[in-house]
Amino acid sequence: MKKYFLLAISILLLSSCGSMKSWHKGQAEWMRVQIHENFDYTKAFSTALDLISEKYEMEMINKDGGYARSAWNYYRKANGHTDKNFRVRITIKFNHDRTQLSVKTEVQRLRHDEWIDGYDTKLSEQTRRDIQGVLQ
Numbered sequence: 225m226k227k228y229f230l231l232a233i234s235i236l237l238l239s240s241c242g243s244m245k246s247w248h249k250g251q252a253e254w255m256r257v258q259i260h261e262n263f264d265y266t267k268a269f270s271t272a273l274d275l276i277s278e279k280y281e282m283e284m285i286n287k288d289g290g291y292a293r294s295a296w297n298y299y300r301k302a303n304g305h306t307d308k309n310f311r312v313r314i315t316i317k318f319n320h321d322r323t324q325l326s327v328k329t330e331v332q333r334l335r336h337d338e339w340i341d342g343y344d345t346k347l348s349e350q351t352r353r354d355i356q357g358v359l360q
Contacts, residue, residue, distance in 0.1 A: 246346040247333060252348065254328050272316055272358070275358055280295065281297060294313050296311040310334070313329075313332075
């Protein structure tokens, strides 16, 4: 439980720092996380969902389908202020045999009243590592 708490704090702090200097235009890619054999599907799904929902409001949850997606949330800067020029959404999905989870971290940037699809390499990797940490 202590490990889960420390990782939750880590994702909250790391996903709210910086200024999106590692943002790139384009489609976010799925990153895979291997689930430890000690986790049954129900425990793995709820653990991953708990971690994500600490920071993001959830928009869609389908446990039977092994899929969950957060709503778009504005990016928080290190000083705690919201940057309404960037918004973040996290999606997870499990493979058919429930041994692996894929995570996608999308980051859209506002330019001239239009949201541009993209991703942030640091935020994506940190999100994957945090989820992997609680599922190992």
